Amino acid sequence: MFIISGKGTIIEKRPLARKLSAFVALSDAELSVLERLHKRRRTFVAGRDLVHQGQADQAAYILLSGWACSYKLLHDGQRQIVDFQIPGDFLGLRSVVLHVSDHSVEPVTDLEVTEVFAADLFEAFAQTPRLATALLWTASRDEAMVVEHLVGIGRRGAAERMAHFLLELGNRLTLVGLGSKAGYDCPLTQYLIADAIGLSAVHVNRVLRQLREDGLATFRDGHVTFDDYDKLAAFADFETSYLDQLGPLLK
């Protein structure tokens, strides 16, 4: 399905390799360095954290299948979900680079991941600097998503925020073949969405009803349906430029 030249095997099996290849044209040698970063394969069950806020010297993970979320807890017990992760995303990369985790990561569904060790990562930079560039790109893209998220919470109303959220998720899932402009499967509960977009669960429900009654989008039984994609995108002021990658920037 994703067989492209001789690199097909690795690219097909590794969503991360596929994602990075969109930015930096990686050679076979570079792909194999990337491949060797993948250590032990592990699975986690839904609900049991894999990265713990405040803990030092965590491993990072590359997500192979399933959904996770990264979040921060406040002293009063409230939590803010910073982002959801889907296959091909890093889990806890910041924890490794900063040496201490400023957040937690919880599986939303059962997960398959591979471990990555900090030392291997920095070592890989020395061997293949272009990989460093590629990772700086991933980190920048993640930051761009967090920034967009920040703008939404700071300045958009609840309905626009929800619409934007559903669209961004759809866009990201489409990139890894798990969604389309028609919709996508989504294992999130209304409580998770509430913690992500900074609303109460009750209000999430009301807003979803509004979007449904206005014929824009329907979220029901674990599936998001875009009833009118263009109208929804216009309503949400959805700009995709921060997500799109037109082609490899480094030849």
Add this chain to the structure above:
Amino acid sequence: MFIISGKGTIIEKRPLARKLSAFVALSDAELSVLERLHKRRRTFVAGRDLVHQGQADQAAYILLSGWACSYKLLHDGQRQIVDFQIPGDFLGLRSVVLHVSDHSVEPVTDLEVTEVFAADLFEAFAQTPRLATALLWTASRDEAMVVEHLVGIGRRGAAERMAHFLLELGNRLTLVGLGSKAGYDCPLTQYLIADAIGLSAVHVNRVLRQLREDGLATFRDGHVTFDDYDKLAAFADFETSYLDQLGPLLK
């Protein structure tokens, strides 16, 4: 003032070199590669944008003196300030890495900067991979700040948010010698703060009054005074771990 061994001259003159040195112990050779990244020195006057949202192939800048802010505009004219930049910070690094700017950068005061070109940056990674690690660290730290900002807007009340904001700024300024636990000079208007923490300017004023009357902090005539630092930090639930750097992680 900051003369440390033979590297003193560069470290003293370059706030960025000082910041990075806290993370990766850079050799003379690496410092001189970093030094050669600094191209033309430029100045900008307050209010005239140096990076423009949506524009491609921007240069990045390293801030030498002055304050700037990065922000995003919404179609309805509202804006959300994502972060303020102080000396030693990058301006528009994400724009360069992502090839397109997802945000704008505006000087808050008159600025002194030096330009950095994308090609030089990626070239430098090849010569000194440890510089790549150091930059990934900067990007991760910036992201951690944006994340903390997101949590504040999503889950903290207006007063806690303001308190947290003042404390984070104080902490960052102290690191570059421009502040202390007593307070700091701050050129921001209440309108800028409003756009940063997602409040109306009117409400910013009320909240500042509340903090002042409660004996926590005073912001007046361009100066922030911490009237009771510990009480303020407790009130804001201020955790510094995401900002602190205990020492070089890479020897």
Add this chain to the structure above:
DNA sequence: CGCCTAGTTGAGGTAAGTCAATTCACGTGG
């Protein structure tokens, strides 16, 4: 002197929160 920008304060409106009750799907043990 008058204008502009920044800050301050009051009055009243509204988006979103909280509390609470109900439904529904489901799994599990008797």
Add this chain to the structure above:
DNA sequence: CCACGTGAATTGACTTACCTCAACTAGGCG
């Protein structure tokens, strides 16, 4: 097979934090 408990979604009634509009003050400057 049914009784029960649990977690998710749904809806209504009431509260509140923050916004908007508006008026006024105080400093800086051509």
